[in-house]
Amino acid sequence: MKIPNFKTNESGLNRFFGPLESKIMNILWEGDEMPIRDVQHRLEREKAMSFNTVMTVMNRLVDKGVLQKRVEGRTSYFRPVQSKDRFLETQSKELTNELMEEFGPLVVSHMLDAIDEADEDLIAKLEQKIKAWKKER
CATH class of the missing domain: 1.20.5 (Single alpha-helices involved in coiled-coils or other helix-helix interfaces)
Structure with a gap:
């Protein structure tokens, strides 16, 4: 899985994700599989966040291939496809390979x-x- 828009002007996970996506990923990397409501409650500690906003962002993260979704009854559960360490390793390797292909010896x-x-x-x-x-x- 490759995150297509690496942002050089950001830091940390915000280089790969938007600010809300980064917060959601950190929440899910800290715990086990979670429903949207649990993620929303953890986010609300900082700022009020609507269920629909959290649901939309989490479903986009599924579309990007970084979250898996499992439906049980009327509840959707989400979990990361990779651990945070593995994600960062994969992304840094992808970035390094791209830099080597484009700039070779300079890199x-x-x-x-x-x-x-x-x-x-x-x-x-x-x-x-x-x-x-x-x-x-």
Whole structure:
């Protein structure tokens, strides 16, 4: 699943989702499968939110492929397709692949420049990854 509109001028989940979508995803990632009403109540702690608005946004998230919907009687239950960690891993991989396809060596160069600001653990992981990659070739 690829989120098509990555927003560079945002931060966190808002890079992939709208503000309300991000809040809904965080609520669902924190808990188990939930009906719309439960999500609405959690959102209302911050601001009054209509049931129909929450339902519309949650159904759009189903259409985007990030939520699954299960209907039991008259109640729809929703849960994320992936864990938050897996979602972020998938999206960052997609973004990296797109950058590599479009900009190639420039991306690698900029990533290496950014490593100057990284901690030693990240640099060690990168070295291990490069060694493993070389062995596979």
